[in-house]
Amino acid sequence: MTEEISRYDVLIVGGGVVGTALLYTLSKYTDIKRIGLIEKYSDFGLVNSASYNNSQTLHFGDIETNYSIDKAKSVKRMADMVMKYLENGKNNPTGKKIFSKYSKMVLAVGANQVKELKQRYPAFSELFPKLRMIERDEIGKIEPRVLEGRDPGQEILALVTEDGYTVDYKRLCHSFVDNALMKNPELDIHLDTKLLKISKNEDQYSVVTSKGEFRSSVVIIAAGGHSLMIAKSLGYGKNLAVLSMAGSFYTAPKVLNGKVYTIQVPKLPFAAIHGDPEVHSEQITRFGPTAKPIFQLERHNMSTFFEYWKTFGLGLSPILSLLKIISDRVLFSYIFFNFLYDLPYIGKRLFIKEIRKIVPSLKVSELKYAKGIGGTRPQIVNNTTRKLEMGEAKLNGDKIIFNITPSPGASTCLGNAYSDTQEVIKFLDNKFKFNKEAFEKDLM
Numbered sequence: 001m002t003e004e005i006s007r008y009d010v011l012i013v014g015g016g017v018v019g020t021a022l023l024y025t026l027s028k029y030t031d032i033k034r035i036g037l038i039e040k041y042s043d044f045g046l047v048n049s050a051s052y053n054n055s056q057t058l059h060f061g062d063i064e065t066n067y068s069i070d071k072a073k074s075v076k077r078m079a080d081m082v083m084k085y086l087e088n089g090k091n092n093p094t095g096k097k098i099f100s101k102y103s104k105m106v107l108a109v110g111a112n113q114v115k116e117l118k119q120r121y122p123a124f125s126e127l128f129p130k131l132r133m134i135e136r137d138e139i140g141k142i143e144p145r146v147l148e149g150r151d152p153g154q155e156i157l158a159l160v161t162e163d164g165y166t167v168d169y170k171r172l173c174h175s176f177v178d179n180a181l182m183k184n185p186e187l188d189i190h191l192d193t194k195l196l197k198i199s200k201n202e203d204q205y206s207v208v209t210s211k212g213e214f215r216s217s218v219v220i221i222a223a224g225g226h227s228l229m230i231a232k233s234l235g236y237g238k239n240l241a242v243l244s245m246a247g248s249f250y251t252a253p254k255v256l257n258g259k260v261y262t263i264q265v266p267k268l269p270f271a272a273i274h275g276d277p278e279v280h281s282e283q284i285t286r287f288g289p290t291a292k293p294i295f296q297l298e299r300h301n302m303s304t305f306f307e308y309w310k311t312f313g314l315g316l317s318p319i320l321s322l323l324k325i326i327s328d329r330v331l332f333s334y335i336f337f338n339f340l341y342d343l344p345y346i347g348k349r350l351f352i353k354e355i356r357k358i359v360p361s362l363k364v365s366e367l368k369y370a371k372g373i374g375g376t377r378p379q380i381v382n383n384t385t386r387k388l389e390m391g392e393a394k395l396n397g398d399k400i401i402f403n404i405t406p407s408p409g410a411s412t413c414l415g416n417a418y419s420d421t422q423e424v425i426k427f428l429d430n431k432f433k434f435n436k437e438a439f440e441k442d443l444m
C-alpha cells in the first residue's frame with residue numbers, strides 16, 4: 001500500500017513565534033485553505049521563542065541605543081503590531097497571561113553616555129512621543145535601587161516610557177495557533193515532525209520528514225538558525241554563515257520595578273545588558289543576556305553541533321570573515337569577557353560589575369547564574385562584506401522564503417508575517433487574496 005502524501009498550497013517549517021505568526025496571518029487574513037505546519041518538537045515555541053531562552057522584551061527601538069533611527073522606525077512599526085495583537089483581549093480567549101507591562105528606561109552613566117543620550121533624544125522623542133528624558137530624582141522615584149549606593153557625583157540620565165512590554169513568546173505562539181485554528185479548522189499541524197530533506201520537483205516542493213513526505217507549492221522556512229542550513233541545501237545563501245551567539249542570564253530577588261537597559265556600544269548587534277522583571281514573576285529580576293559564540297545551532301543541544309558546521313560552511317571564506325570580525329578590538333574584548341561570564345565563581349564576580357552600572361548596591365550573594373536559561377542568536381556573517389550583520393535576515397527564493405531570526409525576531413514576528421504573506425500571494429500567482437486592509441486595521 002502506498003502512503004498518501006499530504007499536499008498544501010503553503011507549508012511552514014518551524015513552530016516558533018515566526019512560523020506561528022505566519023500561520024495566524026495566512027489563516028485569518030487570506031483565503032488560502034490548504035496550509036500545513038511542521039515542527040520537530042512536541043510543542044510550539046520550545047527553542048528561541050521559549051520565555052526562558054530570550055529576554056522577553058517587545059523591542060520598539062526607543063531604548064535600544066544600538067538601533068539607528070531608521071532601524072527603530074522599522075522595528076517600531078512591527079512591534080506595534082504585536083502590541084496591538086496583545087492588547088486585544090479577543091485574541092486571548094483562554095485568559096492565560098501572555099504579557100506584563102512595566103515602565104522601561106535606558107540609563108546613561110557617566111559624562112560621555114549622558115552626552116550621547118541627550119543627542120539621541122530629539123530624533124527619538126519625535127518617533128516615540130511618550131519617551132521622556134528624566135534626571136536623577138525621577139530615576140530614583142521610579143527605580144530606587146538604581147540610586148542606592150551610587151556615587152552622588154556620578155552623572156546619570158535616562159529616557160523612560162510606560163510602554164514596556166514583557167512577553168512570553170511561547171504563549172504567544174499558542175495564541176497564534178489557537179486563533180489560526182478558529183479561523184481555519186482544517187489547518188494541518190504536525191508536531192514531532194522534522195524536516196530531513198527538501199527538494200524542488202517541477203512546480204512543487206517535496207519535503208521529506210521524520211513522519212513521511214509532504215508536498216507544497218510554497219514553503220516558508222521559519223526554523224531559526226536552521227533556516228540557513230536548509231537554504232544552503234537548496235543552493236541559497238552560499239555567501240552567508242552564522243555566528244551562533246548564546247545568551248545567558250543571571251537572576252536576583254526583585255531589585256527593579258521595570259526594565260532598565262544600559263547604553264550599547266554601537267558596533268555590537270546585540271541588545272545591551274539589561275535588568276527586568278520576569279514575565280510571570282515580578283519578584284525576580286533577570287539580568288543579561290551575555291553573548292558568547294557557540295558551535296551549536298541550538299543552545300543546550302549538542303546534536304546541533306554538526307548542523308552548525310554545515311551552516312557555517314567549511315571553506316576558507318567563512319573563516320576569513322570570522323577572523324576579520326573578531327580582529328576588531330571592541331568585539332574581541334566583548335566576546336572574551338562574555339566567555340568569562342559563564343564560568344563558575346569568577347563569572348558572577350565579573351558580571352556583577354556590569355550589573356552594578358544599573359544597581360550599584362547589588363551584592364554577589366543576591367545574584368544567581370540562571371542555569372539552563374538562554375538560547376542562541378543566529379547572527380548572520382556576510383562572507384562578501386566580511387561583516388557581522390544586524391538583526392534578522394530573509395532569503396527569498398523560487399516560491400520559498402528562509403527566515404533567519406536573531407533578536408529582535410520575536411518582536412518583528414507579525415511584521416515578518418505581513419511581508420511573507422504578500423510574497424506567498426505572489427508565489428501563488430495571485431489566485432488567493434490577502435485582506436491587507438483588515439490586517440492593517442487590526443494591527444497597524
Ligand SMILES: Cc1cc2nc3c(=O)[nH]c(=O)nc-3n(C[C@H](O)[C@H](O)[C@H](O)COP(=O)(O)OP(=O)(O)OC[C@H]3O[C@@H](n4cnc5c(N)ncnc54)[C@H](O)[C@@H]3O)c2cc1C
Pocket residue numbers: 013014015016017018019038039040041044045046047048049050053054055056057058059169193194195196222223224225226246247248289374375376377403404405406407408409410411412
Ligand atoms: C538570549 C536571547 C535573547 C533574546 N531576546 C529577545 C527579546 O527580548 N526580544 C525579541 O524580540 N527577540 C529576542 N531574541 C530573539 C528571539 O528569541 C528570536 O528572534 C525568535 O524567538 C525567533 O523565532 P523563530 O520562530 O524564528 O525561532 P525559534 O523560536 O527558534 O523557532 C524555530 C522552530 O523551528 C523548528 N525547527 C528547526 N529545524 C526544524 C526542522 N528541521 N524541522 C522542523 N522544525 C524545525 C524548531 O524546533 C523551532 O521550534 C532573543 C534571543 C536570544 C537567544
